[in-house]
Amino acid sequence: MSVMTSAHIVRQRLRRVPLSVIVVSIILAVIVLLAVFAPLVAPFDPNKQTLLARLKEPGFSYRGMTYWLGTDDLGRDLLSRTLYGARVSLGVACLSVVVSTIVGVSLGMVAGWFRGWTETIIMRLVDIMMSIPAILLAVLTVAVLGPGFMKLVLVLGLTRWPRYTRIAYAQTLQVSNLPFIKASELAGAGAIRILLHHVLPNIAGPILIVVTAEFGLMILMESGLSFLGLGIQPPSASWGSIMSTGRQYIERAWWIVAVPGFGLFLLVFSVNVLGDWLRDQLDPRSRSR
Amino acid sequence: MSESQENVLEMRDVAVHFGGRGGFFGSSGAVVKAVNGVDLDIRKAETVALVGESGCGKSTLSNTIVGLQTPVSGSVKISGEEVVGADSRKLNDIRRKVQMIFQDPALSLDPRSTIGATIGEPLLVRGIARGKALKERVGELLTQVGLRAEHADRYPHQFSGGQRQRVVIARALALEPDLLICDEPVSALDVSVRAQILNLLVALQKRMGVSYLFVSHDLSVVRHICDRVVVMYLGRFVEIAERDTFFANPKHPYTRALMSAVPEADPAVQRSKQRFVLQGELPSPANIPSGCAFHTRCPLATEICSTVRPELTPRPDGALVACHHA
Numbered sequence: 001m002s003v004m005t006s007a008h009i010v011r012q013r014l015r016r017v018p019l020s021v022i023v024v025s026i027i028l029a030v031i032v033l034l035a036v037f038a039p040l041v042a043p044f045d046p047n048k049q050t051l052l053a054r055l056k057e058p059g060f061s062y063r064g065m066t067y068w069l070g071t072d073d074l075g076r077d078l079l080s081r082t083l084y085g086a087r088v089s090l091g092v093a094c095l096s097v098v099v100s101t102i103v104g105v106s107l108g109m110v111a112g113w114f115r116g117w118t119e120t121i122i123m124r125l126v127d128i129m130m131s132i133p134a135i136l137l138a139v140l141t142v143a144v145l146g147p148g149f150m151k152l153v154l155v156l157g158l159t160r161w162p163r164y165t166r167i168a169y170a171q172t173l174q175v176s177n178l179p180f181i182k183a184s185e186l187a188g189a190g191a192i193r194i195l196l197h198h199v200l201p202n203i204a205g206p207i208l209i210v211v212t213a214e215f216g217l218m219i220l221m222e223s224g225l226s227f228l229g230l231g232i233q234p235p236s237a238s239w240g241s242i243m244s245t246g247r248q249y250i251e252r253a254w255w256i257v258a259v260p261g262f263g264l265f266l267l268v269f270s271v272n273v274l275g276d277w278l279r280d281q282l283d284p285r286s287r288s289r
Numbered sequence: 290m291s292e293s294q295e296n297v298l299e300m301r302d303v304a305v306h307f308g309g310r311g312g313f314f315g316s317s318g319a320v321v322k323a324v325n326g327v328d329l330d331i332r333k334a335e336t337v338a339l340v341g342e343s344g345c346g347k348s349t350l351s352n353t354i355v356g357l358q359t360p361v362s363g364s365v366k367i368s369g370e371e372v373v374g375a376d377s378r379k380l381n382d383i384r385r386k387v388q389m390i391f392q393d394p395a396l397s398l399d400p401r402s403t404i405g406a407t408i409g410e411p412l413l414v415r416g417i418a419r420g421k422a423l424k425e426r427v428g429e430l431l432t433q434v435g436l437r438a439e440h441a442d443r444y445p446h447q448f449s450g451g452q453r454q455r456v457v458i459a460r461a462l463a464l465e466p467d468l469l470i471c472d473e474p475v476s477a478l479d480v481s482v483r484a485q486i487l488n489l490l491v492a493l494q495k496r497m498g499v500s501y502l503f504v505s506h507d508l509s510v511v512r513h514i515c516d517r518v519v520v521m522y523l524g525r526f527v528e529i530a531e532r533d534t535f536f537a538n539p540k541h542p543y544t545r546a547l548m549s550a551v552p553e554a555d556p557a558v559q560r561s562k563q564r565f566v567l568q569g570e571l572p573s574p575a576n577i578p579s580g581c582a583f584h585t586r587c588p589l590a591t592e593i594c595s596t597v598r599p600e601l602t603p604r605p606d607g608a609l610v611a612c613h614h615a
Contacts (some may be wrong), residue, residue: 036609087585178396179396180398180407182357182391182397183389183391183397183457183460184388184410185412186357186384186389186397187384187414187460188381188411188412188415189410189414193414197399197402198399198402201401202399202401242374
């Protein structure tokens with residue numbers, strides 16, 4: 001009985017999902033699948049150079065092999081590089097969002113729950129971090145730590161947490177005044193249990209919205225940093241680094257910039273549309289508008 | 290009144306103040322004297338009603354009893370154990386003996402936890418029961434409050450207001466407390482559900498011997514359930530009396546005003562009733578009037594009321610009243 005009703009509810013909800021959301025979900029799924037299965041899908045080794053086939057246009061054939069999206073300045077297949085680059089871009093974005101969510105949300109909940117000097121220290125630190133432009137902070141950190149995949153994740157994760165802290169802090173303040181939190185305290189639950197079992201599930205909605213917004217931003221930041229030469233180092237491909245080299249050949253080989261650029265556009269656009277829709281679903285005020 | 294019976298709650302000269310300390314920029318806010326020196330004993334299996342208008346310190350007093358609020362002075366003992374100044378471990382032990390029921394059942398249950406998890410939480414975190422034993426105990430508690438054991442897997446939004454309050458009561462009873470503080474437990478409920486919840490509380494008291502401190506502003510509810518009534522005004526008790534004495538012969542002018550505000554079902558009686566209407570608003574607890582705090586609104590007030598504060602004094606019928614004239 002209850003299974004039937006819940007299935008019914010799911011069906012009803014799905015019917016109300018707008019077409020744009022379904023389309024971007026499919027795009028996202030395709031991008032993620034292509035990135036995950038890049039070694040199976042890619043027609044070439046992304047780092048194999050064929051110097052006789054440099055800067056060839058899409059659809060060019062050489063020795064019986066077709067380069068569907070052309071080649072770059074070292075004769076590497078652009079399709080394969082873009083597919084492998086998606087792994088890096090998605091990987092960095094996912095991991096850095098996870099790192100900054102964990103750091104930011106825990107600090108925010110601690111500040112909102114314990115108040116007092118804990119709150120003062122954490123929230124002033126947030127103010128300081130937020131007043132420095134994120135890209136500048138990232139550039140500085142990379143300059144000190146040096147480039148690399150994990151370092152990039154660390155840099156992005158550790159510069160972006162204040163956003164989550166603000167949200168988690170404000171939400172925790174609100175939730176911790178509700179009687180059910182008081183009741184848990186009376187039941188004998190400790191701070192950690194209350195935060196993990198009662199506060200976190202009740203503040204997850206707004207945090208999820210920040211996560212989707214940040215995810216798109218992280219992909220852009222990774223591309224930006226790689227473009228500046230501070231992210232993924234050659235010969236590994238990332239969308240930013242492909243575009244960075246393609247920039248030099250833009251008047252002779254526009255496709256080097258255009259292919260990863262279009263991928264980036266599709267990915268960020270899809271994540272943002274999905275995030276907007278999710279926000280509307282979770283926030284009753286914006287749903288009624 | 291008999292000394293032989295054991296008291297589950299003993300409060301002596303409890304005062305709770307807010308603010309007053311100089312702020313960061315040197316501004317010193319006014320001291321809000323929410324509770325201002327009260328004594329209260331509650332015996333085993335007794336129900337005491339705490340009555341007063343909003344802002345008089347009722348909720349502050351109940352928070353103080355469970356240790357969520359620290360008093361500036363005085364002592365609160367629950368079954369002989371001191372709450373004031375207890376460290377968090379001790380406080381946790383004491384809270385086995387005192388639990389609380391809140392006004393709004395919709396807000397006192399975590400919307401993201403099943404009610405089984407909610408009711409079982411006190412038992413789980415204290416290591417009293419786990420696994421299968423916990424499940425059985427939760428089922429027992431649910432049946433005790435008139436729900437079914439299989440309700441444990443549901444979420445609060447699947448229940449009505451009255452059912453939710455039953456869940457809240459089940460959670461409060463999980464630790465088998467000696468004292469249950471009910472902070473307006475039925476004022477958020479439908480009139481039709483109110484009586485069911487009140488009857489449930491009465492039945493549970495008979496079965497388990499639990500005492501209630503029943504915070505309310507609804508005198509009809511108080512009359513239905515309580516043994517003794519305490520009237521609070523601006524942080525002090527102004528009248529304490531056994532229920533029958535209290536309703537038959539209210540003495541303090543504030544009590545009489547509260548009584549005359551209760552509407553009668555019969556319009557003829559209502560029209561002929563001599564209304565005892567108060568002037569003005571409740572003064573701010575940050576600026577309590579001198580002498581008797583009630584003198585600014587009291588129809589009986591004279592010279593002495595604005596200078597000398599009346600103490601609670603016993604009357605021939607056993608009531609304690611703090612008034613110069615009543």
